[in-house]
Amino acid sequence: MSSIPKISDDEYECFTCGRIFTTRVFEITREWDRVHYCTILPEVEVEEAYGLECYCSQACLVARRANVMANESVPIRPAGLEPIETCARCAGPVDMSEFHLAYVESETMMNGFVGITLDCEYLAVVCNRCLPRTLGCEEVVSTPEALALIVAST
Numbered sequence: 001m002s003s004i005p006k007i008s009d010d011e012y013e014c015f016t017c018g019r020i021f022t023t024r025v026f027e028i029t030r031e032w033d034r035v036h037y038c039t040i041l042p043e044v045e046v047e048e049a050y051g052l053e054c055y056c057s058q059a060c061l062v063a064r065r066a067n068v069m070a071n072e073s074v075p076i077r078p079a080g081l082e083p084i085e086t087c088a089r090c091a092g093p094v095d096m097s098e099f100h101l102a103y104v105e106s107e108t109m110m111n112g113f114v115g116i117t118l119d120c121e122y123l124a125v126v127c128n129r130c131l132p133r134t135l136g137c138e139e140v141v142s143t144p145e146a147l148a149l150i151v152a153s154t
């Protein structure tokens, strides 16, 4: 699932500079994640991922990053993979082993339909009190109005 218009199966258009590019994709994604800590290295389970924007280079991603997150009404607060991380919205704890909304920036090498993730970092994680998992990640619209609706319905 993605809001990113594809030119064809293996061509993308950069949201910053408009360049058409192919193999190496820089992307900002909104997804429902949870982390399993039973393995030696924490393992991230991604339930749904929704591509917000894609770029031809790291520089083009950085140029748009603040705008993208402002549109989501989620401040940038880089997170790691500790069992408890900090919510970008309320600064409260996020239990990483439970599904939570995460904003991820990644660099992927596309080879046909198979993408190999080269780099992946959390721009922000959001706790269940700020955004409960009542919606698919495609439906999450983090405007104050939408949030008020979510809060009112829970």
Ligand SMILES: [Zn+2]
Pocket (backbone or CB within 6 Å): 014, 015, 016, 017, 018, 019, 055, 056, 057, 060
């Ligand atoms: Zn670009």
Ligand SMILES: [Zn+2]
Pocket (backbone or CB within 6 Å): 087, 088, 089, 090, 091, 092, 126, 127, 128, 129, 130, 131
């Ligand atoms: Zn929160």
